[in-house]
Amino acid sequence: MSFAEERIFAVGEINALVREMLEGEFPAVAIAGEVSNLRVPASGHVYFKLKDASAQIAAVCFRSDARRMDFELEDGAQVIARGTLTLYDAQGSYQLIARSLEPAGRGDLERALRVLIARLREEGLFDAARKRALPLYPHRVAVVTSPTGAAVRDILSTIQRRFPCVEVLMVPVQVQGDAAPAQIVQALDAISARGDVDVVILGRGGGSIEDLAAFNDEGVARAIHRCTAPVVSAVGHESDVTIADFVADVRAATPTMAAEIAVPARAEVLARIAGLERAAAVRLSGRIDGARRRVDAFVRSYALGRVRGSVEHAMQRLDHARHRAERATGSALGERRARSHALDARLAGLNPRDVLRRGYAVVVDASGGSAVTSVTEAVRVRDVHLVFNDGAASASVTGELARDAGQRERAVRGVSK
Amino acid sequence: MTEPSLTFEAAMARLEQIVADLEGGKLSLEESLKKFEEGITLGKTCRDFLDRADLRIRTLTADGDAGDNSVEADDDDE
Numbered sequence: 243m244s245f246a247e248e249r250i251f252a253v254g255e256i257n258a259l260v261r262e263m264l265e266g267e268f269p270a271v272a273i274a275g276e277v278s279n280l281r282v283p284a285s286g287h288v289y290f291k292l293k294d295a296s297a298q299i300a301a302v303c304f305r306s307d308a309r310r311m312d313f314e315l316e317d318g319a320q321v322i323a324r325g326t327l328t329l330y331d332a333q334g335s336y337q338l339i340a341r342s343l344e345p346a347g348r349g350d351l352e353r354a355l356r357v358l359i360a361r362l363r364e365e366g367l368f369d370a371a372r373k374r375a376l377p378l379y380p381h382r383v384a385v386v387t388s389p390t391g392a393a394v395r396d397i398l399s400t401i402q403r404r405f406p407c408v409e410v411l412m413v414p415v416q417v418q419g420d421a422a423p424a425q426i427v428q429a430l431d432a433i434s435a436r437g438d439v440d441v442v443i444l445g446r447g448g449g450s451i452e453d454l455a456a457f458n459d460e461g462v463a464r465a466i467h468r469c470t471a472p473v474v475s476a477v478g479h480e481s482d483v484t485i486a487d488f489v490a491d492v493r494a495a496t497p498t499m500a501a502e503i504a505v506p507a508r509a510e511v512l513a514r515i516a517g518l519e520r521a522a523a524v525r526l527s528g529r530i531d532g533a534r535r536r537v538d539a540f541v542r543s544y545a546l547g548r549v550r551g552s553v554e555h556a557m558q559r560l561d562h563a564r565h566r567a568e569r570a571t572g573s574a575l576g577e578r579r580a581r582s583h584a585l586d587a588r589l590a591g592l593n594p595r596d597v598l599r600r601g602y603a604v605v606v607d608a609s610g611g612s613a614v615t616s617v618t619e620a621v622r623v624r625d626v627h628l629v630f631n632d633g634a635a636s637a638s639v640t641g642e643l644a645r646d647a648g649q650r651e652r653a654v655r656g657v658s659k
Numbered sequence: 660m661t662e663p664s665l666t667f668e669a670a671m672a673r674l675e676q677i678v679a680d681l682e683g684g685k686l687s688l689e690e691s692l693k694k695f696e697e698g699i700t701l702g703k704t705c706r707d708f709l710d711r712a713d714l715r716i717r718t719l720t721a722d723g724d725a726g727d728n729s730v731e732a733d734d735d736d737e
Contacts, residue, residue, distance in 0.1 A: 379668040406713060406714045410715065412718040413719045515671075515709075528684075533688045
């Protein structure tokens with residue numbers, strides 16, 4: 243080899259070449275190691291070394307990527323860093339540009355979780371068939387959560403706003419940390435033992451998979467499963483689904499939504515009550531109309547002498563019915579009386595005696611038949627009884643005086659048929 | 660359940676049953692009236708219950724450590 247053939251690089255040139263090689267060869271790497279020499283200057287970029295027993299590599303996580311980290315990075319932490327290798331020209335040292343960082347154990351945790359979920363599903367803990375319906379109108383709501391978190395505030399204010407007539411049984415527990423699963427299990431079992439709770443809200447604000455560990459605990463899952471009251475789970479955000487959510491009878495995305503699911507809105511219940519009262523009034527009104535039609539039919543279909551007593555009795559009953567319905571409606575509904583106006587109007591018009599009192603009479607066939615309802619019939623039967631408010635008189639029909647125009651046509655058709 | 664008198668849920672269920680009975684049209688006038696009167700009374704009972712304005716909150720302290728719970732604040736909700 244001659245000197246003429248020797249290639250002489252400038253420092254920057256060789257660094258650039260090595261950087262190209264590095265970046266080309268390792269565009270995406272995942273490196274497991276321990277964090278050390280952690281520094282976060284004012285720029286917000288995070289500088290650290292990744293090391294193991296005998297080696298280390300410089301690493302940087304730029305501010306925009308560091309912001310997306312969902313855990314606290316600290317010296318000594320075991321992490322998996324993902325990113326690209328590059329060369330820092332100014333120092334001639336190579337480094338990792340970490341685009342994402344996660345705690346090293348997380349993968350194991352997720353695997354363990356998947357295995358547990360599969361096992362509990364196999365056992366039937368998540369079966370849709372065993373999910374219980376929530377009571378429409380709970381009387382006592384148990385709230386199992388941290389007494390200091392945002393979750394409890396959201397739950398209580400939502401219940402206060404929607405349905406303040408319930409009783410809330412607060413069951414304070416730790417929702418994260420080593421003691422959390424045992425406390426949650428104890429709380430759910432205590433609620434079951436009481437037997438007087440209609441619905442349970444179990445929840446906390448969202449968090450990382452480590453924070454939610456208690457809600458992925460097998461013991462907690464089984465306690466939810468055996469709880470005698472239906473359980474609404476409310477663990478954090480939409481994206482944080484835990485085993486507790488799978489086992490719970492109803493899953494709510496947030497604590498506020500859990501409270502909305504657990505209790506009805508007072509205004510809606512009041513509207514429902516009003517609707518039922520209105521329906522009852524309309525039905526009763528219809529029932530009274532029915533009774534009235536039967537009394538009318540009764541009067542028409544029997545000889546006056548035989549039915550006088552029965553008619554009187556029926557009239558009295560209708561009078562009495564009207565009175566009672568008015569009293570019940572009036573005393574209970576008070577100012578809501580306007581709503582039962584339709585009922586009142588129908589009640590007022592139903593007494594046949596009121597009609598007779600106003601100067602009308604009922605014409606009945608004297609030969610023991612039905613009420614006479616047309617001119618044709620009156621002329622035909624001739625001998626009739628006239629029923630007045632205070633009694634009856636016999637009469638003879640001597641001829642036809644006049645006919646209503648519309649009625650005549652119908653009568654003519656009827657005769658010529 | 661826990662209350663000696665009719666619970667709200669039972670009162671609502673009864674009111675709904677009464678309306679269903681009245682709709683069934685199989686009742687005598689006298690029975691219809693009785694049901695109607697009962698329905699109106701139930702409606703008032705339910706309304707009185709709903710008028711209770713203040714949330715009653717009790718804390719279950721049977722396990723003894725309820726008072727000195729030292730959990731850090733949860734993350735934000737929503």
